[in-house]
Amino acid sequence: MPPEPTSYVAPPSTDAAALIASLAQALSAAAEAPVSERWTWWDTFDGRLHNAGLVLASAPEAAGGHVLSVRPSGGVAPLATVVVAELPRLASDLPPGRVRDRLAPALEMRALLPIVSVDATTHLFVLRNDDDKVVTRVAVDELRSVDGTDLGLWVRLLPVRGYEKAASRARDVLVSAGVTPASDDVVEIVATAAGDGTRPPGAYSSKLSIPIDPGQSAASAFLTVLLVLLDAIEANFAGTVDDVDSEFLHDLRVAVRRSRSALKHAGGVLPDELLGCFRPELAWLQEITGPTRDLDVQLLGLPEEAAALAPDAAAELEPFAVLLAKRQRDEQSAMAETLRSDRARALLQDWRETIESLASTATDPADADAGEWGSWPSGATRPIAALAAKRVARRYRRLLQLGGEITEQTPAEALHDLRKQGKELRYLFELFGSLFPASALGPVIKDLKELQDNLGEFQDTEVQRHALRGFGEELVAAGAPVGTILTLAQLVERLALRQHAARSEFAARFARFSSQASRKRFEVLLGDGSAQ
């Protein structure tokens, strides 16, 4: 049975004073003196709290600081509250306790950003029984935007445990007074009503969802994909430059990498000159953002790496953590400066103009030319479904061939090349996944992921080992304590062991990937014999 509603809204243009007067009469209680507060609701850029069914609000505390409260989406009773001196940016800024315990798993590394603020004037009815015991509370909140626009009335029923009958009676009164259970959480209602560019929580998702019509021309489909990816690059651009949290850069780089992969697969579909112009520019964007991301990864992973060593490892590694953090700040500010450059601005602007100007002619490329980029290549008119299937089949065959050539003696480079091939296949699925039946695509992606995880572990541990060695040399030169160097050496050794384990496991992973059962799954996906 769903829980009884506790969150209600009054119909638009309800007169607050009239509603309060009628409730006072029906509840046989006078409202307490109204209290005015400014409430701010918070979430991450990608709505992680919203997705986890949580709502975080802050209000200034009279004695200084802020009250933070977490409640379930759609509910009114807080799950946990805490008073903080300063508003937190990251989960790690919160004091240990239930609010942090609730938020941290959802937030991970993402920063809290304000969604919307309102000025709330609350009229509280406290209902008591014959013993003068509080049995239910009803709060009527007049909500206004910070610039004074009326955002309506929120009515909260606050039951007291063990006094359900009293809450039920109050619920009847509310319904008779014409208020109705809120269909959405109040934060969504308010964010929508506030307009003015306020995004309701969860409006942005880093998950790619590109609907493509199988019969769409290849040129049009590629442009659709590229536009979605450019939107993602732009959505994450300001957060990357301002270093709001590490995930903006991550999502920006993912979108750039996918764009580059799309351009790679767009040979013979989009004009050569266009590819020749934008591929190097996007590669540049990828390159200038790389060092900061590498440092982010090391910083984010360090606590876990240290915890896996020994209880005192984190303390021993402190000088290393300080060096990493400083290097990250330096790289971040250098990257931000480059991203603010004319070159970066021009790239994004030209790229958007190009995609948007071609999109109109790409729906039927046979009848039109590609404007300043000359004429459409012959592949532009091909239906995307056939083309995507062919590209997938080709990549898949190449992956099988390269992987089959790897023995225990093969140098590491061959495994790196194999990983790149696998990535290209993975990107094809990410960009054009909607063209394949989901039931067939899921198992194939699972097979590929298992192989890629192994190859990724092999390469990442190598890259990290080299990076740690470089940091080790710097720390020695700077006279870091012996304990730090020894603990760092332990980290390097662990990475070496992990890399060795990944290499040892490769043969078995690849055997599974190239097994008859796995090949059959690819065949099912492609619907013909092209996987063989």
Added chain:
Amino acid sequence: MRILATYNIKGGVGKTSTAVNLAALAAREGQRVLLWDLDPQGAATFLFRIKAKVKGGGKRLVSGRTDVDTLIKGTDHDGLDLLPADFSYRHMDLFLDDAKKPDQRLSRVLRPLEDDYDLIFLDCPPSISLVSENVFRASDALLVPLIPTTLSLRTLEQLERFLEHHDLGHLEVLPFFSMVDRRKSLHRETVATLHDSHPEVLGTQIPSATEVERMGVHRQVVHELAPGSRIAHAYEELWAEVQDRLGPPDGG
């Protein structure tokens, strides 16, 4: 979840007053608190204006046949709930004796509430009995109010001996002076000597105060009744010292 009991073999030493005031302070800090009023007299229940009635009675509750969740009542304090007293609790010893593992019944009753509360206070009736043995087994710490008289020393030592002989070494015993009247020389002397011989006694002393009597009249905790008063401060200090002595709870 941490379980604290206010306990003394003797009655009238300030157990209920300690339980309700500390529970209200903990809730005010944002902890989720449950107070179980185990005393059939139901003073804590009365204070929170809740009916001293447990549906099905104490026997069904300790035998596990009543879902404890359905018996809990919210107090007027945010974050503080009460498991009310019931007159049938006067036979609690008999109910416990009838049940399987009679010395662990109260623990079992509280187990389903583990995720719902950060802190449970058990307000115990005086005496040393199967009820108190259950309380000792269920609790992490005992808050023992002592009126500063020679007899107090005897009851404290009696209690400590009992715990030692009953394999209850896990239990932290936190005695503190209660209802201290500085005008009485006996009180002053006892406080001075007992601190020397029993360093486990907490530093905070709860003064004898009329506000405590008025709590029952107005059915309010001291923070509502007399905020900023000497006794309100004393309970704040006591709560801080108790938390300090116990350290952070396991698992945050």
